[in-house]
Amino acid sequence: xxxxxxxxxxxxxxxxxxxxxxxxxxxxxxxxxxxxxxxxxxxxxxxxxxxxxxxxxxxxxxxxxxxxxxxxxxxxxxxxxxxxxxxxxxxxxxxxxxxxxxxxxxxxxxxxxxxxxxxxxxxxxxxxxxxxxxxxxxxxxxxxxxxxxxxxxxxxxxxxxxxxxxxxxxxxxxxxxxxxxxxxxxxxxxxxxxxxxxxxxxxxxx
Amino acid sequence: xxxxxxxxxxxxxxxxxxxxxxxxxxxxxxxxxxxxxxxxxxxxxxxxxxxxxxxxxxxxxxxxxxxxxxxxxxxxxxxxxxxxxxxxxxxxxxxxxxxxxxxxxxxxxxxxxxxxxxxxxxxxxxxxxxxxxxxxxxxxxxxxxxxxxxxxxxxxxxxxxxxxxxxxxxxxxxxxxxxxxxxxxxxxxxxxxxxxxxxxxxxxxx
Numbered sequence: 001x002x003x004x005x006x007x008x009x010x011x012x013x014x015x016x017x018x019x020x021x022x023x024x025x026x027x028x029x030x031x032x033x034x035x036x037x038x039x040x041x042x043x044x045x046x047x048x049x050x051x052x053x054x055x056x057x058x059x060x061x062x063x064x065x066x067x068x069x070x071x072x073x074x075x076x077x078x079x080x081x082x083x084x085x086x087x088x089x090x091x092x093x094x095x096x097x098x099x100x101x102x103x104x105x106x107x108x109x110x111x112x113x114x115x116x117x118x119x120x121x122x123x124x125x126x127x128x129x130x131x132x133x134x135x136x137x138x139x140x141x142x143x144x145x146x147x148x149x150x151x152x153x154x155x156x157x158x159x160x161x162x163x164x165x166x167x168x169x170x171x172x173x174x175x176x177x178x179x180x181x182x183x184x185x186x187x188x189x190x191x192x193x194x195x196x197x198x199x200x201x202x203x204x205x206x
Numbered sequence: 207x208x209x210x211x212x213x214x215x216x217x218x219x220x221x222x223x224x225x226x227x228x229x230x231x232x233x234x235x236x237x238x239x240x241x242x243x244x245x246x247x248x249x250x251x252x253x254x255x256x257x258x259x260x261x262x263x264x265x266x267x268x269x270x271x272x273x274x275x276x277x278x279x280x281x282x283x284x285x286x287x288x289x290x291x292x293x294x295x296x297x298x299x300x301x302x303x304x305x306x307x308x309x310x311x312x313x314x315x316x317x318x319x320x321x322x323x324x325x326x327x328x329x330x331x332x333x334x335x336x337x338x339x340x341x342x343x344x345x346x347x348x349x350x351x352x353x354x355x356x357x358x359x360x361x362x363x364x365x366x367x368x369x370x371x372x373x374x375x376x377x378x379x380x381x382x383x384x385x386x387x388x389x390x391x392x393x394x395x396x397x398x399x400x401x402x403x404x405x406x407x408x409x410x411x412x
Contacts, residue, residue, distance in 0.1 A: 048352070048356075049305055049309065057294070061294060063294075063297045063298065063301055064301050064305075065300065065301040065304040065305065067300060067304060068297045068298070068300035068301035068304060069297065071296055071297050071300050072293050072294070072296070072297035075292075075293035075296055075297070076293050086281075087278050087281035087282050088263070088267060088269075088278070090277055090278070090281055091269045091274045091275065091277050091278035091281070092269065092274070094271065094273060094274035094277050095269055095270050095271040095274035098271040098273060098274060099255055099270075099271065103255065106312065127337075127341060129335060129337045129338055129341070131333075131335045131337070131338075132335055132337075132338050135333060135335070146254070150254075
């Protein structure tokens with residue numbers, strides 16, 4: 001299995017970390033987004049959305065979307081379980097995962113797309129909306145506070161055990177901190193305790 | 207099982223349609239969002255995100271997020287399968303579902319939040335960004351065109367059979383058309399053929 005990858009980007013890191021937790025080796029192929037390699041006709045055949053990562057199976061089947069790739073890996077290698085097992089747990093992991101993606105990741109993404117790094121990289125080629133960045137910056141910090149409150153009640157984001165939700169949240173927080181200027185405030189102690197706990201896993205450096 | 211519901215909203219409709227496909231009866235309890243019933247302390251206990259729908263199980267456990275509710279229903283009632291079965295199909299359904307949600311639903315949502323209906327309903331209580339609406343209007347129509355091209359190759363959004371992706375796409379297109387002024391162009395014939403096919407299912411009026 002071959003993973004079309006961008007080392008610095010959050011979504012490919014999610015897949016690499018998930019695969020490492022499963023003990024699955026992936027052959028990583030770097031895609032140079034600055035050169036537009038993800039928008040060539042050949043690449044759009046693999047993923048019409050023109051996004052990284054893509055997992056290419058040995059028979060040539062391509063799977064885009066990092067969470068879809070993770071579900072594939074969970075299906076072929078069920079242990080350790082990372083999406084939930086019994087119906088209620090499975091639903092709760094999905095619920096919290098979606099809250100994180102819809103209420104945190106989407107805001108960080110809006111701040112990123114409308115922020116200075118992207119503005120410089122794609123100068124003149126994209127439309128940026130500063131008011132959208134300001135609003136998303138505020139919503140991101142508000143969500144960090146909510147997470148900090150939730151993490152006073154449980155060690156992991158979706159409850160008592162490590163799941164894909166911790167992987168997703170780690171890759172978002174690290175990306176927001178390093179690339180978007182959205183580091184969580186120092187006083188959010190529960191959030192930082194969780195961050196240290198999850199960052200200490202060997203998979204975090206995959 | 208009790209579903210906290212808003213008849214006109216897209217996400218509760220997704221759950222009602224999914225449950226109807228499974229032959230599962232849900233007791234629907236209407237929540238009056240105009241009166242702020244989804245933001246009361248009692249409701250926030252059920253769902254800290256303050257969103258509809260929420261499924262309340264007989265033991266009081268609450269599941270928010272429409273897709274998490276659908277996954278619960280799929281787990282307790284596996285037939286007919288709507289999320290995919292073998293690993294590759296399961297991943298492909300998830301991939302296409304996420305493309306629809308991230309590239310279509312999120313744009314329709316941005317146009318809705320920054321559009322005239324919401325502006326009137328929440329006058330003075332929310333910040334609207336007209337440039338964000340304009341950008342999302344354009345991206346929505348561009349995605350409709352992509353869907354139309356994909357539907358030249360397969361009868362359903364995720365391929366040869368009906369899945370949750372068709373439910374999600376139907377509730378988005380109908381909401382975009384009725385409430386957001388984003389009706390797909392008449393000439394998108396494959397899209398409209400698919401729309402007629404899926405709208406004819408008894409579950410579409412659930």
